Amino acid sequence: MDIKPFLHEHYLLFDKYKDQKACCDHCNQRIVGWAFTCETCKFWLHESCAKQQLPGQIPHPLHSQHLLTLHVARSFYICDRCLSLTQGCIYSCKKCNLNLDLICASLTTPYKTPQEASERSHHRHKTIQYFSHSHRLSLFNYRKVRKDEYSCRWCEKLLSGMPYGCLRYPCSSRESIDNNFEHGSTSSLVDREVTIGKVTGQKGTEIDYFDHEHPLRFYEVIRKNESFLCKACTLEIYDQAYVCKYGCKYYLHKACTKLSHELLHPLHPQHSLKLITSRFQFTCDECRQWFDGFCYRCYACDFKLDVKCATLSVPENESQRLKEMETRSKLCPFNQHHKLNFFIYGSTLRFYPECHFCDQQLQGPSYECIYCEYKLHESCLEFPLEMQLHFHPLHSLRLIPFARKTCLVCKYLIYRKIRYSCLQCDLHVHPYCAKSQKRTVKSKSHMHNLYYFGPNAGSGFYRDKKTCDECKERFSRTPFYFCMECGIMLHIKCTVPHSVKSKYHIHPLTLKDYFKEDDSGEYYCDICEEERDPQHHSYYCAKCEAPFVAHIDCGLNSVEENAEAEEPSTNLASDFDHT
Structure with a gap:
């Protein structure tokens, strides 16, 4: 039996890939889905091809009592020999909870020196309890294991060296913090008597805190509850903290009670x-x-x-x-003399304002023009300044701030500060309504185009308790098709068939209300190759391991002429070719 499992001379990253031009170095097929790659050599392997080249079980001198079994891990592990963060192919003994990455599994000796063995034994399975996380954090040697790097949750710098992190699902190392935090060297500005992460105290101790009218009582452990947020740093509280004695929702980490004035x-x-x-x-x-x-x-x-x-x-x-901050600065698209302020909305705010472009809550990277008085998601800042809509072929609609107008599409007031307008024709459209004009289907039973509106459609559509024109059921904040000329709304299920057979795919495609194949943040239609909103309905293949996903209109427009029909669920659905 081969005791030297080998794929490549360098450590391979393991992640889910989409739209890669690279081909697998083993089978010469295009890379789609989970795969291994070496960023240095541009070496690629499908997950299945990698497994074919490795023995299923091996003996190893580090663990002579049992054979080690090959396992492909999509979550994170720590190699018990080198203590490095590991993902992808590992050899493990589940009885003894021992895991080795491919590099260590291929070595024929346990350790180079007794000193190395002693050092590894000291650090293995070392954990700490971090004050704002419910699980214990494990010490490991950080290395890049996916296409994206990870940052320290506290100082926000890229991880390096020996950090601590949560490897329990579903945290999956996203809660990594820097190792210096345990050493107490993060700041020389907090009172010296406090060492965050090593606080001590007796249960029941009370203090008078200047910011709160009631005494605060010390608790060693607080049950897990997302509403327990520290008033000072806004991080969650899981361990040692001070709480209002009389039940006010006032919580402070013990360390935060010692902040310098x-x-x-x-x-x-x-x-x-x-x-x-x-x-x-x-x-x-x-x-x-x-x-x-x-x-x-x-x-x-x-x-x-x-x-x-x-x-x-x-x-x-x-x-x-400062140089990195400067690269994030942008100019106002409506006035090039205005500089936009960059900021980030975290996940612990009590109130989130809405984006003036898409009307959704601002979270994550955002921009603000203090002169034009609007705020936008960073992604919404990429909006087209001009848009050509089929119902107004004479002129393009330009993006314009200010002034309240009525939207031509939904007939409701545009109370946000940004709209698409044709000033020559006094025609105005919500940005979301304008974007919805791009996704159109045409039914044989209805003379006008039907436009898709997703879950983020304006609230005005639901104010009058409208019902579906086909099934007569009331709408409740669900996606729908809308006829701009007639003003009727239709459920998705009442408009398009449940499945279709596209000429661009070997299997039938099934209608799905939400499809997010990975966490990349970029999603595309496999037919037109244009961007796809994962929150919108789409057609997908339920049989293929590597997902095939398409816009509804792309799926319908590519239906095979000789496809056999299934029993449609509604009258309108039967108007389309489907399987």
Whole structure:
């Protein structure tokens, strides 16, 4: 039996890939779905091809009592020999909970020296309890295992060296934090008596805290509850904390009760920063996160830091940080003299404003023009400044801010600050309604085009308790097809067939209300190869392991002429060719 399983001389990344031009170096077929790659050599292997080249079981000198079995892991593991983060092909003994990556599995000796064996034994299975996470965090040697790198959850720098992370599903190492956090070296600005992550205290101890009217009582453990957020740093509380004695929803990590009332910070050396505990939303001038916890502020310069950034040491390369921030700056598309402010809406805010383009809540990277008074998702900033719609072929519609107008499509007021307009014809359309004009189907039973509106359609469509024109059932915030000329709305199931046979795929395609094949953030139609919204209905192949997904209109427009028909569910659905 081969005891040296081998795929490639370098460690291979393992991830899910889409629209790759590369081909597998084993079978010479195109790479789609889960695959291995070497970024150095541009070497590629399908998951199935990799498994074919490896023995199913091997003996190993590090674990002589049992054979090790090949296992393809899509979650993260720690190799028990080198302590490195591992994903993809591993050899494991489930009885003994031992896992080896391919490199260590191919070695014929347990360790090079007794000193190495002692060091590995000391670090193996070492864990800490982090104050804002429910699971214990494991120590590991970080290396890149997917196409994307991971960042420290606290300092937001790319991981390196020996960090701690949660490897329990579904956290899957997304909660990684830097190893320095355990050493207590994250800040010289917090009172020295506090070492975050190693706090001590007796259950039942009470303190009077200046920001709250009632005494705060110390608790060793708080049951898991997403509503338990620290008032200071807004992170979740799972372990040691102070809670209002009389039941107010006021929680503080023990470390956050020791924050300095005033400090000098290297990012703003000219003045001291004062701790502000009054609730207001602000943008941190270091990380650009939109924040509503405690704030360190210089009133003279209006310089603000959130608690997390204030208690971290200054970045090693401040000029590099400023350069990176500069690359995120953009100009207002409506006035090139206005510079947009970049900020990030985190996941712990009590209130999220809405994007002035798509009307959805602002979360993640966003931009604001303080002069034109609008806020946008970073993704919405890529909107086309002009759009040609088929119902108005004379002129293009330009994107224009300000002024309240009535939307030609949905007939409701455009109360947001951005719209598509033809000023010559006094014609105005919501951005979402304009975008919906791109996804059109035509039924033989209806003389006009039907336009798809997804789950984020404007609330105006649902105000009058409208019913489906086909089945007469009432709508309840579900996607629908809309006729602009007649004003009728139709359920998706009442409009298009449940399955179709496209000439671009060997299997029938099934209608699905939501399809997100991975976490890449980029999703495309496999027929027209244009971008696809994963929250919208689509046709997909339920038989293929590598998903084939298409827009509804693309699926319907590519139906084979001789396809056999299934029994349709509605009258309108029978108007389309389907299987």
